[in-house]
Amino acid sequence: KQEVTQIPAALSVPEGENLVLNCSFTDSAIYNLQWFRQDPGKGLTSLLLIQSSQREQTSGRLNASLDKSSGRSTLYIAASQPGDSATYLCAVKGNAGNMLTFGGGTRLMVKP
């Protein structure tokens, strides 16, 4: 059974810092990996999707990498802003079935 872990569970940084959020998964037979953002009381917003054949994806200040063999993904946020404060979730889709397995999330706070 796939297990997804996100470390740290919470992170507080001053505005302007570059930061890295980590995601690890136990079964490397994945189809893709997706990073989401969730604001308090809101739904999930997809940030980046990495297919299993890809190494990274970029969108603006966000860069996600994937190392399937080691079961790891990172989400890099450049020049963090207070508006980046949210919970970030990674989710893995396996090759069997089409469902996502979620990590527990990293709660990010960017202080002005």
Next chain:
Amino acid sequence: DAGVIQSPRHEVTEMGQEVTLRCKPISGHDYLFWYRQTMMRGLELLIYFNNNVPIDDSGMPEDRFSAKMPNASFSTLKIQPSEPRDSAVYFCASSIGGAGAFFGQGTRLTVV
């Protein structure tokens, strides 16, 4: 497209009552997922459909939970009878093939 639409956004009900949550997926998407989010357990898959057919319902916690998808544009998740431990945020998501999933805003259920 308006995205995945869920209703109601909030539901407060008394223990023992029947609760029905509704979801309209994105038009053209052939997969529909129901997830539950709690502080203790994070995001858990309850059931998912492909082309209106239930594929995996192993995450449905008990027989009190049932889900239907009578057509490509509508799905329901029903809890009967409801219990306080069912209190959670229930998310519906849809995707096309193996592509990324899009989530609705969720239904916050409180059972008192």
